Amino acid sequence: MAMLEVRDLHVAFPRGKRDWIEALRGVNLTLEKGERLGVVGESGAGKSMLAFAILNLIAEPGRISQGSISFEGTNLLELSDRQIRDIRGNRISMIFQDPMVTLNPVLTIGVQMIETLQAHRKISKREAHKLCVDKLKMVAIPSAETRMDAYPHELSGGLRQRVVIAIALLTDPELIIADEPTTALDVTIQAEIMALILKLCRENDVALILITHDLGVVAEVTERLMIMYAGKCVETGKTREIIDGPSHPYTGGLLKALPQNAGRGRKLYQIPGSMPPITNLPSGCAYHPRCEFATDRCKGGAPELVNGVACYTPLKQAEVQS
Amino acid sequence: MSKPIVETKGLQVHFPLPTHFLSREKPVLHALNSVDVSIQPGESFCVVGESGCGKTTLGRAIIGLQTPTSGEVYFQDQRIDQMDEATRKPIRRDMQMVFQNPYASLNPRRNVFETLAEPIRHLMPEKSEAEVKAQVDAVLSATGCDLSWQRRLPHEFSGGQRQRIAIARALVTNPAFIVADEPISALDVSIQAQILNLLTDLQAERGLTYLFITHDLSVVEHFGTRVAVMYLGSVMELATAEDLFANPKHPYTRLLLEAIPKLEGGSFDKPRTPGELPDPVNPPPGCPFAPRCPMADAQCRSERPALRQLPQSVTQVACHHAE
Amino acid sequence: MITWRSLFKKFLSDPVALCSGIVLLILVFMAALAPFIAPQNPYDLMQIDIMDSELPPSWHDEGEARFPLGTDEQGRGILSTIMYGTGISLLIGIGAVIVQAILGVTLGLIAGYKGGWIDAFLMRLADIQMSLSTLMIAIIVLAIFSATFDANVYADYAIFMLILIIGIAEWPKYARTVRSSVLGEKNKEYVDAARVIGLPARKVMWKHILPNTLTPVLVISTIQVAEAIMTEAALSFLGLGMPVDKPSLGSLIRSGYELIFSGSWWITFYPAMVLIALILALNLLGDWMRDVLNPKLRRGED
Numbered sequence: 010m011a012m013l014e015v016r017d018l019h020v021a022f023p024r025g026k027r028d029w030i031e032a033l034r035g036v037n038l039t040l041e042k043g044e045r046l047g048v049v050g051e052s053g054a055g056k057s058m059l060a061f062a063i064l065n066l067i068a069e070p071g072r073i074s075q076g077s078i079s080f081e082g083t084n085l086l087e088l089s090d091r092q093i094r095d096i097r098g099n100r101i102s103m104i105f106q107d108p109m110v111t112l113n114p115v116l117t118i119g120v121q122m123i124e125t126l127q128a129h130r131k132i133s134k135r136e137a138h139k140l141c142v143d144k145l146k147m148v149a150i151p152s153a154e155t156r157m158d159a160y161p162h163e164l165s166g167g168l169r170q171r172v173v174i175a176i177a178l179l180t181d182p183e184l185i186i187a188d189e190p191t192t193a194l195d196v197t198i199q200a201e202i203m204a205l206i207l208k209l210c211r212e213n214d215v216a217l218i219l220i221t222h223d224l225g226v227v228a229e230v231t232e233r234l235m236i237m238y239a240g241k242c243v244e245t246g247k248t249r250e251i252i253d254g255p256s257h258p259y260t261g262g263l264l265k266a267l268p269q270n271a272g273r274g275r276k277l278y279q280i281p282g283s284m285p286p287i288t289n290l291p292s293g294c295a296y297h298p299r300c301e302f303a304t305d306r307c308k309g310g311a312p313e314l315v316n317g318v319a320c321y322t323p324l325k326q327a328e329v330q331s
Numbered sequence: 332m333s334k335p336i337v338e339t340k341g342l343q344v345h346f347p348l349p350t351h352f353l354s355r356e357k358p359v360l361h362a363l364n365s366v367d368v369s370i371q372p373g374e375s376f377c378v379v380g381e382s383g384c385g386k387t388t389l390g391r392a393i394i395g396l397q398t399p400t401s402g403e404v405y406f407q408d409q410r411i412d413q414m415d416e417a418t419r420k421p422i423r424r425d426m427q428m429v430f431q432n433p434y435a436s437l438n439p440r441r442n443v444f445e446t447l448a449e450p451i452r453h454l455m456p457e458k459s460e461a462e463v464k465a466q467v468d469a470v471l472s473a474t475g476c477d478l479s480w481q482r483r484l485p486h487e488f489s490g491g492q493r494q495r496i497a498i499a500r501a502l503v504t505n506p507a508f509i510v511a512d513e514p515i516s517a518l519d520v521s522i523q524a525q526i527l528n529l530l531t532d533l534q535a536e537r538g539l540t541y542l543f544i545t546h547d548l549s550v551v552e553h554f555g556t557r558v559a560v561m562y563l564g565s566v567m568e569l570a571t572a573e574d575l576f577a578n579p580k581h582p583y584t585r586l587l588l589e590a591i592p593k594l595e596g597g598s599f600d601k602p603r604t605p606g607e608l609p610d611p612v613n614p615p616p617g618c619p620f621a622p623r624c625p626m627a628d629a630q631c632r633s634e635r636p637a638l639r640q641l642p643q644s645v646t647q648v649a650c651h652h653a654e
Numbered sequence: 655m656i657t658w659r660s661l662f663k664k665f666l667s668d669p670v671a672l673c674s675g676i677v678l679l680i681l682v683f684m685a686a687l688a689p690f691i692a693p694q695n696p697y698d699l700m701q702i703d704i705m706d707s708e709l710p711p712s713w714h715d716e717g718e719a720r721f722p723l724g725t726d727e728q729g730r731g732i733l734s735t736i737m738y739g740t741g742i743s744l745l746i747g748i749g750a751v752i753v754q755a756i757l758g759v760t761l762g763l764i765a766g767y768k769g770g771w772i773d774a775f776l777m778r779l780a781d782i783q784m785s786l787s788t789l790m791i792a793i794i795v796l797a798i799f800s801a802t803f804d805a806n807v808y809a810d811y812a813i814f815m816l817i818l819i820i821g822i823a824e825w826p827k828y829a830r831t832v833r834s835s836v837l838g839e840k841n842k843e844y845v846d847a848a849r850v851i852g853l854p855a856r857k858v859m860w861k862h863i864l865p866n867t868l869t870p871v872l873v874i875s876t877i878q879v880a881e882a883i884m885t886e887a888a889l890s891f892l893g894l895g896m897p898v899d900k901p902s903l904g905s906l907i908r909s910g911y912e913l914i915f916s917g918s919w920w921i922t923f924y925p926a927m928v929l930i931a932l933i934l935a936l937n938l939l940g941d942w943m944r945d946v947l948n949p950k951l952r953r954g955e956d
Contacts, residue, residue, distance in 0.1 A: 391846075
């Protein structure tokens with residue numbers, strides 16, 4: 010049995026008195042132990058929503074309107090607040106884009122780490138302190154001992170994100186959900202942080218859900234990939250296979266639009282238009298107004314996810330036929 | 332080389348840091364340390380570097396949003412940094428800027444027409460209202476905007492559409508030179524390509540010169556003619572885009588290139604040691620990159636390398652060890 | 655971004671805001687149309703008869719139908735004086751707020767945009783002003799004013815004096831509000847874009863920054879009108895506000911205050927109720943506006 014299994018997940022937000030808008034429109038996901046999954050999409054595609062939904066953290070007035078999320082056999086949606094807290098931050102950790110979401114600016118790093126640890130483990134202060142220093146060393150923070158007494162604002166952005174990773178690792182979680190962990194950081198720091206996350210996941214057999222808009226990062230770090238568009242998964246499969254030969258026209262378009270895939274001085278491939286807001290989705294396949302292969306069938310009905318791609322005219326099939 | 336369109340000589344910008352009014356120390360942030368660049372007409376001159384390297388300050392100093400502490404800025408051989416507003420006005424038509432964040436660069440309470448008409452009305456007061464209207468229409472169609480957008484407010488548009496409007500505003504006075512400060516980094520991946528293509532097309536149609544400021548080297552490789560790599564207020568390497576990517580000379584350039592996530596994968600497999608920018612208020616005495624540099628020796632830590640021309644090449648590098 | 659239309663829609667769907675709005679509208683209409691609908695003109699000495707003084711409301715045995723809410727000690731109908739008095743109170747409140755806003759917005763804009771020593775100077779000035787209570791300043795100035803000039807001159811100019819004093823004493827509230835939103839706006843890129851084309855600072859400030867700082871000004875204005883009316887009422891109650899022959903709500907309350915214990919409660923009671931209704935409506939409306947226009951409380955709607 011898979012470690013994490015999300016079935017037909019819908020998240021809805023109210024609009025007006027009786028109307029609901031779906032931000033996630035039926036997402037399926039399975040994750041094995043120690044597996045690294047990348048979730049890629051543009052802003053508004055629902056990728057962060059997916060992360061929050063898995064932790065049952067959807068803010069009011071939104072709610073999970075349908076579906077199930079089972080983690081190691083228990084359905085997270087049926088747990089009480091107490092039980093879910095025991096999993097969240099303990100067996101599933103989260104890393105956010107802004108380290109200051111996790112870090113409290115008025116407490117030292119040490120106090121926060123020890124507090125987190127003691128919330129989930131029966132452990133003496135001294136042992137906790139030692140363990141925290143170990144974790145800080147693990148994320149390659151120089152002079153870890155003295156950093157325990159530092160306040161978050163005394164650290165640079167890169168070091169802060171390392172501290173957040175150390176906190177995420179404190180309770181030896183089985184799964185880490187990282188939501189754009191390096192978007193706010195410089196390229197060289199991003200490379201350091203992603204290399205660190207990759208190494209830690211491999212060494213400790215931790216599963217990872219990496220949410221990002223950057224296909225390059227996903228290609229470097231993850232084994233499996235899920236492309237989201239307008240609240241749905243449009244393509245999923247092995248990262249390598251998708252990047253080398255995408256099936257969905259949207260994935261293909263995203264890859265072709267990257268400057269590194271165009272020759273110098275040549276024009277970039279461009280997907281026309283922009284993603285529709287979830288409040289105003291077109292009929293049928295949400296991508297059809299931008300798709301160069303769209304047929305009348307695409308306008309009529311939304312394609313199901315079959316063999317890892319939700320498209321009536323997938324690229325590979327089109328190539329085979331021609 | 333032909334005559335440069337924009338040139339800086341020994342450009343320095345220092346920011347005094349806020350202090351208590353009784354304190355004796357007057358700490359200064361060195362945002363730009365003696366930068367000399369010359370931008371040729373028709374090229375896309377890219378400036379890359381990480382946050383805090385001074386790339387934005389360079390753009391702002393050239394366009395006139397930031398008064399240099401010392402040094403000179405020239406536009407078509409005229410010194411502009413100390414020019415009075417009346418003499419500068421005709422030059423302002425020729426120099427425009429596109430900003431990073433399309434959600435902040437358009438005044439939320441002005442409709443598209445008002446936003447686009449303002450530069451013409453201010454810089455070309457001789458134009459009649461009908462001419463203003465015609466010019467706005469022309470620039471909107473040139474940037475792929477719909478003419479019906481004119482009476483609408485910025486919040487009705489998506490990020491990509493807003494950036495098109497911002498580009499239209501920069502082009503409305505028919506400038507020769509445009510500073511583009513991270514014009515695509517706030518946009519979604521599929522929109523980035525649209526805006527980059529638009530900038531390329533406009534350059535071809537109008538013979539524009541760009542100063543393109545970015546942190547994204549893969550964009551530079553695609554888009555740039557020449558590249559200046561900046562670190563802590565100084566230019567580290569200045570080369571043509573082909574040379575920079577084929578044969579990077581400065582160790583910092585190499586570090587930047589290695590850090591780009593590659594679609595082929597595999598480059599993040601080895602762990603990296605944390606490297607941070609040194610404190611720009613008290614920069615180290617030698618090479619600013621020395622604390623992170625694998626090649627650094629005693630000379631690097633004590634003596635600041637000047638930007639020098641490499642033999643048999645057009646590349647300029649500020650490194651004691653590059654050859 | 656909130657448009658006037660969506661604001662109006664929200665206003666209609668919020669019962670508290672709607673009720674305060676209606677109360678306010680009734681009071682404003684009542685005050686504006688007082689010369690046409692009031693049973694008597696309390697300013698016209700010919701219509702006042704001292705024989706009618708201290709009549710109770712009309713539903714009492716001794717009451718008269720001419721005076722639905724009774725009369726005061728000079729024989730003026732309470733209903734009529736309330737109608738005229740509400741007008742004077744509103745006039746002072748709104749007038750004072752206009753003075754405050756003009757002063758405060760201008761100085762706040764300059765302080766925020768120019769920064770440096772101008773900012774420091776103006777803000778310290780505001781601090782000093784804020785440390786002196788409005789009431790104290792008003793009492794001192796009005797006491798000197800009424801001692802210097804005779805009662806007739808005082809009666810003629812009291813309304814302007816009140817507007818000016820309350821207006822000048824409260825400018826720092828506007829200045830601070832505007833300054834803090836200018837500090838937020840002036841580093842936005844649209845301001846840079848205006849500077850790139852060489853627009854002079856004056857135009858950048860008034861044409862680009864000011865329109866984007868007016869939302870908080872709108873919010874505090876409602877509350878400030880209520881505050882100014884309260885200040886005026888307090889001053890009138892102390893005998894330093896509007897004279898008895900041109901009464902505001904405050905001076906009406908004062909004029910009946912001494913008669914409460916002799917049984918003529920209505921002279922104070924009805925003006926007080928109107929004052930409370932007016933202040934409450936303004937404050938509730940101000941609170942509602944602050945909630946609706948505050949971007950922090952409005953996540954995920956735009």
